Amino acid sequence: MHFEQSAILTVHNHVITRNPRISVTHDKHRTWFLHISNVQEEDKGRYMCQINTVTAKTQFGYLHVVVPPNIDDSLSSSDVIVREGADVTLTCHASGSPPPSVKWKRDDGSKIAINKSLSVLEWEGEVLELTRISRLDMGAYLCIASNGVPPTVSKRIKVSVDFPPMLWIPHQLVGAPLGYSVTLECFTEAHPTSLNYWTREDGNMIHDSAGKYSISNTAGSPAYKTHMRLSIMNIREADYGTYKCVAKNPRGETDGTIRLYTSAPPSTTPGPSTTDAAASRRHPGIATTTTTTTTSTTTHYYTAGAGQPNTTLSAQHLQQGRNRICSTVDALCEHNVNRPEKYAIIMSKITKAFSFLPNRTNKPILSCAFRFIEIAIYTHGF
Structure with a gap:
């Protein structure tokens, strides 16, 4: 019998319960076996076997059912x-x-x-x-x-x-010469995935255009990141100005601004000079902008790497650097005739800055200084 359920299962050779999974056998009436087929969780518990002699004899067994x-x-x-x-x-x-x-x-x-x-x-x-x-x-x-x-x-x-969308813009000020090509970049994070697009300062949306604009959005990792790119080919005067990268999703929207300005064209050389190559390896963390033409000419504004050249600067090198900055200021003044009074102020600061540079300053360091001064003049001086 099933002790916990107080249910008699068999008597002698007969099965009393209506459970078809229960059967009983014996070995010449000396050993009796209770058989349970297709065991279920409800079959667990204590079972009692009883022999009805003058004094009844009982034996218990416990069935554990694992599930x-x-x-x-x-x-x-x-x-x-x-x-x-x-x-x-x-x-x-x-x-x-x-x-x-x-x-x-x-x-x-x-x-x-x-x-x-x-x-x-x-x-x-x-x-x-x-x-x-x-x-x-x-x-x-x-x-x-x-x-x-x-x-x-x-x-x-x-x-x-x-x-809601978030934007990160690695370079908010990008310079490129007339006739060259340039790529503007924005990085977005948003979930659900945002609708991403580019506009000019007048709000007009920019579309893919053969020979002029190329737009790409590359999914990052994790999947909520996107790399936005706007490539502008064959730059004309009208292309200079402000560009906006915009990201929208049901949780909100945001935009970021990149200013494209005109810069002097690079000198044509068969490849980067030893000094340029060393400078490219010397300054990790300095933001770079690369502009290219349809030829192999490239302007390098120095970027990450290791190594330090042994070349030093003479007074002639310093003078050449000063002349380069002065030319930049002259060009800016020609395009900003309404504020020529800033010319003298800026030139005095440049002259003072150069007076503190020793003649043994490394060329790559000074090259980077030239670049940063040019950007500072453009963004803050005019």
């Missing part, structure tokens, strides 16, 4: 969409025998940010609470249930974090 884990979708979280900065609670309800343990992991293997001060590779428990969630927490989360009885089961829950 692999199962995740109840109706009691567990599904995919969620939340605003950045909100709190999120994910639930994963699992059953089985013995009771399963539940662990949480991120699908990509990165850490789970429980709050601003606690990040873990995995979290144990049926409930996962994330405080002030950010875009970095976006992705798929796995709840994994196991109890030692195969198979282990899991549920994948996707967490989407919505936020």
Whole structure:
């Protein structure tokens, strides 16, 4: 009999219960066997065998039934969409025998940010609470249930974090000569994915145009990042001015401004000089702008790398550098006739700056100084 259920199952050779999974056999009436086929969880418990002699004799046995884990979708979280900065609670309800343990992991293997001060590779428990969630927490989360009885089961829950677009512009001031080509860049972050486009200062949208404009949007990693590029070919006078990169999504919109100005054309050489190449390796972190023509000529405004040349500057080199800056100021004054009074002020500052440069200053350092002074004159002087 099933002791907990007080249910008589068999008497002698006869099966009393109506459960078709129960049967009984014996070995010449000396050993009796109770058979349960297709065991179910409700079959677990104590079973009693009784021999009805003058004094009844009983023997007990206990049946343990193990059940692999199962995740109840109706009691567990599904995919969620939340605003950045909100709190999120994910639930994963699992059953089985013995009771399963539940662990949480991120699908990509990165850490789970429980709050601003606690990040873990995995979290144990049926409930996962994330405080002030950010875009970095976006992705798929796995709840994994196991109890030692195969198979282990899991549920994948996707967490989407919505936020308004943000822009990062590496170069807000870009110079290029007439007739050359140039590429303007903006980097965006947005979720849902933003609508990205370019405009001029008058608000007119820029479209792809063969031989003039080329627009590309490249998805980054994570997927909420986008690299916007606007290439302007064969620059004309009308192309100089302000350009805007714009990003919009249901959570908001933003824009950034890039100013394209005219610069002196580069000198044509078969390749970068030893000094230019060394300078290109010398100054990590200096923002660069490269303008190219339809020929192989390239203007290098020096960028990241390592190494330091041994060349030094003579007084002649310093004078040539001063002349270069003066020419820039002269050209700017010609285009800004309404404010020529600034010429004297700027020139006095340049002269004072050059007086502090020793003759043994490295050429690449001075070349970078020339470039920064030119930009400063354009942005702040005029």
